[in-house]
C-alpha cells in the first residue's frame with residue numbers, strides 16, 4: 199500500500215470520529231486566542247445542527263465582543279442595540295412562535311445596560327433561550343468593570359480593585375433570574391475542559407427542546423474567561439476563573455421545571 | 456522649525472511610546488507638539504502608527520498626508536508610507552522583516568538594525584529607543600538632555616531606574632545608523 | 639508658566655473637571671472616550687476634592703443621574719460618544735425643560751447606528767438643532783485643541799449656570815485621542831452648601847427651608863397657556879445667548895478672497911490647507927466657529943464684503959454647511975466638502991476641493 203492510499207483509508211468517512219459542523223462557518227473568528235466565545239459558538243452550532251433546526255433558528259447578537267457572532271453561525275440573525283437583545287427576541291418569538299429564538303449576551307450587555315430588558319423578558323416568560331457569557335469584564339471596550347466583576351478585581355475603571363462599598367457587589371443575576379416565575383430552566387456552566395463542554399452541550403440541547411415544547415425561558419450562564427481583559431495568558435485565565443469565579447458563581451442547575 | 460513625523464510598525468514595538476517621548480522632549484525645549492495615534496481594534500496585534508509634530512509655531516493639522524520624516528518598522532507600514540515622505544525628506548527603517556526595500560531616489564534613506572541590536576542588548580524593550588537614537592543622529596531636533604527629561608516625564612516613577620538603559624540604547628542607535636542614500 | 643503637560647484630550651476633560659470644582663461625573667464606557675472615566679478613576683477625586691465618580695449601568699441611567707445632581711445645584715457632568723449620546727437625548731431635553739445646568743461631552747464617532755469608532759462630526763444636527771424633543775437649545779462648544787478641551791470644561795459650567803441650561807462640548811476622536819501640550823487650570827474649590835444656596839437657592843432642591851417656597855425640579859406643565867409662556871422665556875434666553883456668547887476665531891482672513899468655515903479637528907486640517915493653498919497663491923482664510931450654538935452668523939456675514947466663495951469643511955455629509963448657507967443667504971457660492979464614516983480628510987484633499995468646487999478648476 200502506498201502512503202496516499204493509507205491516508206485515504208484513515209480519513210475515510212466510516213472512520214471519522216469528529217468533524218466540524220457545517221452550521222459553524224469557515225470565517226476566521228476575531229476573538230483573542232483562548233477566548234471562551236469561540237467555544238460557546240461551536241457548541242450552539244453543533245446543537246442546532248444535530249437538532250435539525252438551522253432553518254428555524256434566529257440568533258440575536260449583542261453589543262460586546264460577540265457583536266459579530268452573525269459572522270460565525272450559519273443561521274438568520276438580528277443585531278441588537280446594547281442590552282436590548284431580549285426586546286428583539288420577545289417580538290420575534292411572539293410573531294413567529296414556531297421558531298427557535300436565542301439571545302447571546304455578555305455580562306455588560308445583559309447585567310448592566312440591558313438589565314431592565316432581560317429581567318422583564320424573563321418575568322414575562324418569553325419562549326426563548328438566553329446565553330449569558332459572564333467573563334466578569336467589558337471585553338470589547340478594553341476591560342472596564344462589569345456588574346459581575348469580582349470584589350478586588352482590577353479593571354480599567356477599577357484600577358485599584360473593585361471596591362464594593364463604592365461600586366456595589368458582583369451581581370448574581372442568574373440567581374435573581376431563577377427567582378422569577380417566568381423562567382423554566384436556569385443553569386450555570388463553563389467551557390474550559392472537554393468535560394465541561396460536553397455538559398454545556400447537554401444543557402444547550404435541553405434549552406432548545408424547552409423552546410420546542412413551549413416551556414418558556416431557558417437561561418444559560420457560561421462562566422468564561424477574557425484573557426485580554428484580565429491581562430493573563432489563556433492557561434492562567436482558566437486557573438484564575440476556577441480559583442476566583444467558580445466559588446462566587448458556583449456551577450450547576452438552579453432551576454429545572 | 457517644524458518637523459512632521461510618522462512612526463509606524465507593529466503594536467507592541469513601542470511606536471506610541473517612542474512618539475510620546477519625542478513629544479515630551481519637544482515640550483522640554485519649549486516647542487509646540489502634537490501626538491496623534493491610530494486607535495481602536497486595529498491595534499490588537501496589528502499595525503500601530505503615530506503622527507508626531509514638533510514646531511516652534513502653533514501646529515495646524517495633527518493629521519497629515521505627507522511627512523518630513525517616516526520611521527518605518529514593518530513591511531505593511533513601508534507599503535503605506537514610503538510614498539508619503541515629502542521630496543527631500545527622510546526615511547529611516549529597520550530592515551528586519553522588510554522584503555521590499557525603498558527605492559525612491561528623491562529622499563534620504565537610512566537604516567538601522569534596531570531589532571538585532573535590541574537582542575544584542577539583551578532587552579527587547581530597548582528597541583524603540585535604539586530607533587530613536589538613529590533618528591536623532593540623522594535629525595538632531597531635540598537635545599539628548601531634553602530626551603532624558605522627556606523620559607523622566609513620560610515614564611512612571613517606578614520605571615525611572617530604566618532611564619540609563621534607555622540612554623544607552625539611544626547611544627547605540629546613534630552609533631549604528633547606516634546611510635543608504637542621500638539626495 | 640503653570641502646570642504644563644503632554645496629555646490626551648480625553649484625559650484633560652477629566653483633569654479639568656476635577657480642577658474646576660466639578661461635583662459629580664456619571665458615565666458609561668464607550669470608545670473613543672473611555673479615558674475620561676478611566677482617568678477620573680485613577681485620579682480618585684473623591685479623596686481629593688470629594689467629587690463623586692460613578693460608572694452607571696447605561697447612558698440612560700448616567701444622564702438621569704446628571705439630572706438628579708443638577709437638580710441639587712451641583713456641577714455635574716457626563717461624557718460619551720455618539721451611540722451613547724443618542725441614548726441620552728431624552729435626559730438632555732428634560733434637563734433643558736427643567737432649566738438645569740449640566741455638562742455633556744460628546745466625543746463623536748462615525749455613524750449612523752453602531753457605525754465606527756473612528757472620528758466624525760456627524761452629530762452636529764443632533765447637538766445644535768435638537769436631538770431630543772421640544773423647542774430647546776444646548777450651548778455647544780467645539781474645542782480644536784487639547785488646550786481648549788481643558789479650557790472649555792470650566793467655560794461650559796460657567797455658561798450653563800449663567801443661563802440655567804445644559805451645555806455640550808462637541809468634540810471627536812481626533813481631539814479626544816491626540817496628545818498635545820496643555821497648561822492645566824488652577825484648582826477651584828467645589829462650592830460649599832452656602833455658596834450653592836446663594837447661587838442656586840431659588841431652584842436647587844436641597845431640602846425645603848421651613849417657611850420658604852418649596853423647590854421643584856420639573857419640566858412638566860399641563861397648562862398649555864403656561865407652557866407657551868415658559869417657551870417664550872426659553873426663546874428669550876436663547877436670543878440672549880446669541881447676543882452675548884458667540885465665539886469664533888479667524889485665521890488669515892484679512893486679505894482672504896475665499897473662506898473655509900470649519901470647526902474642531904476639521905478646523906485644524908483647514909489651517910494646514912490654508913498654508914498649502916497660500917503657497918499656491920490662493921488667498922484663502924479660515925473662520926472657525928467655537929460656539930456652534932450660538933452660531934457666528936454675523937461674523938460670516940461680515941466676511942462677505944471681500945469673500946467670493948466659501949467652502950464648509952466637516953467630517954459629515956453636510957450638516958454645518960446649512961448654517962453657513964443660512965448666514966450667507968445666497969450672496970456668494972457656498973459648497974461643502976466632507977469625508978465621513980470615520981475617514982479624516984487630509985489638508986491636500988481640502989485644497990483640491992477648494993480648487994474644484996470654489997475656484998472651478
Ligand SMILES: Cc1ncc(C[n+]2csc(CCOP(=O)(O)OP(=O)(O)O)c2C)c(N)n1
Nearest residue numbers: 261262263280304305306307336337338668
Ligand atoms: C449605548 C452604548 N453604550 C456603550 C457602548 C460601548 N460598548 C460596546 S461593548 C461594551 C461592553 C461589552 O461588555 P460585555 O457585554 O461584557 O461583552 P464582552 O465584550 O465582555 O463579551 C460597551 C460598554 C455601545 N456600543 N453602545
Ligand code: SF4
Nearest residue numbers: 229230233263337424
Ligand atoms: S477581549 Fe476578551 S471577550 Fe473579547 S475577544 Fe478578547 S478574550 Fe474574548
Ligand SMILES: [Mg+2]
Nearest residue numbers: 304305335337
Ligand atoms: Mg463581558
